[in-house]
Amino acid sequence: MMNILIPISEFGNYLMFSILAGHIALQFVPEESKPKLNVSKSVLLLSTLGVIIFTLMPIVKVISYFTDSVGMQQATMTVLTEFQIGKSWVFIGFMATFLWMTIYVKGSKYLQALLLFLMILGVGYASHSASLSFWKGLFSHTTHFLIVSLWTGILIHISWFSKNHSSWLKFLRWFTPFAIVCLVVIVLSGFMLMIPIVEPKDYVKSWVLPYGQMLLLKHISIIPVVVFAFVNGFLVKKAMNHSSFNPRPWLICEGILLMFVFYFTAVMGTLSPPHAIDMTVISEGASTWVEWILGKDIVVPLHVQFIPFFQTILLIIMSCVFLAMIIVSFKNRKPYIGLLFGISFMVAMYMGLMLSMTV
Structure with missing residues (x-):
């Protein structure tokens, strides 16, 4: 049951943070530089409560792991007071409560921004990368999560909550360079997060594991997002000369593709990172899905190679054609x-x- 709930909670966490980040960020944008938005206060308040609930699910998993040995009460107190993930949830819960109150009374946007940043900092503190190398991991994960939340959150608000197309060109004038900077920062921070877990030389080798599968799918899913970002950032400007053109569906499609990235990232958060791939295969086994695709059992020692042949090259070429067909x-x-x-x-x-891939 937890194997199903945890990915859902991780996905929901990304979505809730994005909605909050987008709302707070757009408060700093002048009214004439963005479409008119109609965001219900209840959506924002439920998103804040959602953060508390969704960040709780991994805590429940850890507590249930220790319950049989030390009891529910002792396990709960130990996880909440001694584990990074528990202390992080308590901190995030406090900050989220203050943020809920601030949004409810329409308080200062600066206070909202500070509280949200502290909540994201709490997410970085509880991350796997922070447990490996605290300051480097804290910085890279917090930066990655913050920028993803900002980019996606603004997309969600503009695509789902905008009432008209007014000021769309003025919006694109600042959002396009902002999105480019976000993409660069996300890629750089993403590599900082990946390298301590999967070294570049072991990237293909990691595909035999569920974690490597999700990492590969995440990287693949980012590519059409970039193409849609190009469409929304540059081609839409020319199309806006036609009064009948509606740019919102294109932003909605970009947001949907980002949801794929969120989902793959959410599942990754529930899987064992492959620090030593052969040992992980021995202890947890290879991905049954990969074994089915390759039609063979995967055993150690691993000798993984990437050797394309005619049919696979055709598939890769076909995928590139699909990208061109977006344009x-x-x-x-x-x-x-x-x-x-x-x-x-x-x-x-x-x-x-x-x-x-051959094994």
Whole structure:
């Protein structure tokens, strides 16, 4: 049961933080530089409560692990007072309560920003990377989570809560460079998070494990997001010359693709990081899905190679065609067909890479 609830809670956590981050960030943007928004206060208040609930789920998992040996009360007190993840949840809970009160009374946007940053800092404190190298891990995970939440949150608010297309070009004028900076920071901080866990030389080798599978899918899913970001950042500006053009569906599609990234990241958070891949295969086993795709049992010592052949090269080429078709779909004003091409790219690229792997 927990194996199902934890990924859902991690996904929900990303979504709740993004909604809050987007709302707070857009308060600092002048009204004439963004579309008019209609965000219900109840959405913001429920998002704040959602953070408390969703960040609690991993705590419940840890507590249940120790309950049989020391009892529920002792396990709860120990996890909340001695474990990083427990102390982090208590801190986040306090900050989220203050943020809920501040939003409820429409308090200072500066106070809201400070409280949210402290909550994100609490997420970084409880991260796996912080447990490996505290200051480096805390900085990289906090930065990564903060920038992802800001970028996605602004997208969610503009695409789902905007009432009209007024000031859209003024919005794109600042959001496009902002999104580019976000992408660069996300990539750099992402590598900082990945390298202590999966060294570049072991990247393909890690695909035999569930964690490596989610890491690969996360990286693949980012590519169509970048293409949609290009469409929304540059091509939309030209299309806005036509009064009949509606830019919102294109931002909605970009946001949906970001949800795939969120989901793969959420599942990664529930899996054992492959610090020593061979040992992880021995202790936990390889991915049954990978064994099914390759049609063989995976045993150690591992000798993983990436050797593309004709059919897999065709799949990879086909995936690149799907990316190009996103641009074509924009020219034909069919955003959801573009979304379908983005998902098709992920499937084709994934299968092309996986079938090129030999063990």
